[in-house]
Amino acid sequence: MPDFQDRVLKCVDCGAEFVFTAGEQHFFHDKNFKNEPKRCKPCKTKRQGSSGSSARAETMTSCSQCGRETTVPFKPTQGRPVYCRECFLSRKAASAGAGAGNR
Template sequence: MAEVKDITLTCKDCGQNFVWTADEQEFYKQKNFSAPLRCKNCRVKARAKFDSGNGGSRQSFPITCGQCGAQDTVPFQPRGDRPVLCRNCFKKGDR
């Protein structure tokens, strides 16, 4: 089996180079993980954002429900080519 060597990767978030050590590569291989895309600092930040439950601050957009006419907000900007439902109608499955 070929000797595993340290590899320099570029973080997809901050653009900085980081070293993926041979030991880390072995661990990732044992766990069947893909190669890391972020440096350690950015991984910690991304995990903290994910663990907070809301992914950080999220923009909301006001809508008028296409089903019942209620005012609500949604976490995406409606394109205007399709009706958007309020939370209640969406949960009820009134589509």
């Protein structure tokens, strides 16, 4: 395994220098990534934000338990129940309480 040491790289977008840490290099090596990073963290974040991938799709639907209109951060799958926040949290709390007695 290579000996990783912090390296200074130059961002292709803003030209600023940034550190490609030994830990990041180890991660890249473990994942078999062939290319080192080209952008500093602020430019990478800005680039990801502009692609629209960080925006969640909100879908209007009816709660399967109480019937109230609600928005969910995903596209519901047919045949699977969808709950409003209150019903979801109450079901989650009920299942957590039921599971505690099985230990």
